[in-house]
Amino acid sequence: MRTRICFYLLLLLPLLVYWQTLSHEYGIREDYQFLRIAREEQGELVKVTASHGRPLYGALLETSYALAGQVENLMWMRLLSVGLLVVLAIVLWRQLYHSNWGEVESAALSLGIVFLPSSQFVVGAAACWPQVLTLVLALAGFSAVETEIERGGLKRVVALLGGCMIYAAASLIYQSNVLFALVPITAIFLVRSGREPLNDLKWGGTHLAVMLTGMLLGWLLVQGLFSNGVFEQSGRMALETNPFTKLLWFVLHPLPNSLALYAIADDHFSGVIFYALLALGMIALFYFAFRRVQASGNAVALRKWKIVLFALPFLASAISLVAAERSAGYRTLFALAGLVLMLGFFAVRTLLEGRKVKTHLLYSGYAGVFALVGFVAERQPYLLVAEPQGHEWSLMRGAVLRAGFNKVVRAYVITPTADQRSTTRIYRDEFGVVTSASERAAQEMFKAAVRARFPDKLPRGSAYTVEAGPAEPAAGTYDLVVDMRKLAELRQ
Structure with a gap:
């Protein structure tokens, strides 16, 4: 019964929450242009997105906009985004549940990712549905490797190659979202018992190596297309030349936007109190959880926390940090915001460990929080x-x-x-x-x-x-x- 409830909540709640947004008749800035280009300038969208290193993105957009044809049909592209988010949530839920995370805990985390501001925006923007597909492919790449990583022989080699190819394909759609694979990698890394055939270092290193190799293959393919004159490289693909100011930008924009979770930044500071309280609350949650692990004397757990807190946030934002462009848009924060949310759940788990907490009280707490989160996720993209x-x-x-x-x-x-x-x-x-x-x-x-x-x-x-x-x-x-x-x- 509990499994069925989790499944139906993940299946139906995103559709219910986002229905008013996805069914409304409208377009955003790029929609009007893309509708005309797909109709009158076939192949142009592929050229534009390929110049930014995303040739598959353009092909998917051109096909979908050509099929939509009119503004009133853009709702089907937004519905596709919601459907892909549902697939992402269900697959992540099952993956975490089979990896020492609690079933309800896994479902709550997966649902929380579906309601992040990044998800809210891609649901509202028809052109962003391939970005959600990238998230699904990133999770598929992780699952392909995880299925056989503990085994040896030919099956393991095939799994690693398969995962690498999936990551490479995903990087040709939207590079920064490939890093979303860090969410399941980190979630499972934190709960590994240490009795598995591969130790934590080899397990995590293999996953990261496959992901980064796949992204490198995608980048090399794009560079080959540029060098052969198939596509012209955009100036926006330039690499960052001032790492210190880029790190300052990261601390001032992407990091607090991710720590604030469901409170979005506001150019007019009308919601700055809620934004600041959420960001500071998450920092306090991480601090107290870290101190408890430190006090426990568990060296392995402490080492994991240090890696996750002080290294992985930078890796989750690697594309934004390496690129010269400084875009603080929520569409680029899936990996970092997902990592923050997952670590928040694990911090709560750490603080409650060893304490007698009644299950119905914990579940009631989840229900109350997500009733509020669902309300925010329904109103923000619509309003x-x-x-x-x-x-x-x-x-x-x-x-x-x-x-x-x-x-x-x-x-x-x-x-x-x-x-x-x-x-x-x-x-x-x-x-x-x-x-x-x-x-x-x-x-x-x-x-x-x-x-x-x-x-x-x-x-x-x-x-x-x-x-x-x-x-x-x-x-x-x-x-x-x-x-x-x-x-x-x-x-x-």
């Missing part, structure tokens, strides 16, 4: 992604639907500023973003609205041009003016 983006799309689509297209229409979009957004909160380029603030995105949104009204072709004798900018045009200059500054009127 900061789906609803405001839906406002922009409705405003643009309504203007296009009311316009006459029986001649050449000269259209102009007045772009809003970030202060004219419809949300009360905003964080960098993700939560609360104003798509139409970009002139190019505003033009692409207009084109998508025209295609939604005339899916086959424009009426005979009609055509249109569209320009965008922050300045209000002179009267009579354009036939149709779409004022996106009206978004500010929708702010609650």
